[in-house]
Amino acid sequence: VQVVESGGGLVQPGDSLRLSCAVSVVNVNYYAVAWFRQAPGKEREAVSCTSVSDGDVYYENSVKGRFTISSDTSKNTVYLTMNTLKPEDTAVYYCATRSPRGRSCVETSIDYDYWGQGTQVTVSS
Numbered sequence: 001v002q003v004v005e006s007g008g009g010l011v012q013p014g015d016s017l018r019l020s021c022a023v024s025v026v027n028v029n030y031y032a033v034a035w036f037r038q039a040p041g042k043e044r045e046a047v048s049c050t051s052v053s054d055g056d057v058y059y060e061n062s063v064k065g066r067f068t069i070s071s072d073t074s075k076n077t078v079y080l081t082m083n084t085l086k087p088e089d090t091a092v093y094y095c096a097t098r099s100p101r102g103r104s105c106v107e108t109s110i111d112y113d114y115w116g117q118g119t120q121v122t123v124s125s
Contacts, residue, residue, distance in 0.1 A: 001025045001114045005095045008119030011085055019080040019119060021095030026114065028071055029053060031099040033078045035069065036109055037091035037121075047093070048080060049105035058105045062088070085123045092118040 007019040021033065034049035048069040049058040059067060068081045078095065096112035098104075 003095050003114050003116035005116040005119040008121045010122045012125050015085050016083045021078040023076050026097050026099040028076050029073050031097050032105045033097045035080045036094045039091040044109050046107040051103050051105050053103050056105045087123050090123050094118045
């Protein structure tokens with residue numbers, strides 16, 4: 001299983017970015033796929049998750065209303081569209097999938113089996 005993120009970069013506060021997570025082998029229709037982030041000196045935290053089969057979507061409180069998670073099942077890709085970015089959103093963003101453990105979204109990183117290499121998002125003026 002390969003999980004490959006892309007789309008990070010350096011942006012100014014208020015800008016937008018769209019991260020992509022391409023997943024091989026695992027069908028994103030059937031297993032939960034989540035975005036996590038880790039800022040320097042902080043623990044990895046769940047940002048958002050989608051479970052197409054369960055119709056489940058999760059957003060961390062600080063990103064609600066600004067971030068949107070979506071799936072293109074024809075490409076087996078999950079996206080994280082990030083609007084109105086803030087300096088505190090600066091982190092390495094990771095995509096992860098729960099296959100084969102579960103279809104439901106959970107917030108704990110230990111419950112995810114396959115991880116991408118991460119993509120850096122820096123929000124700075």
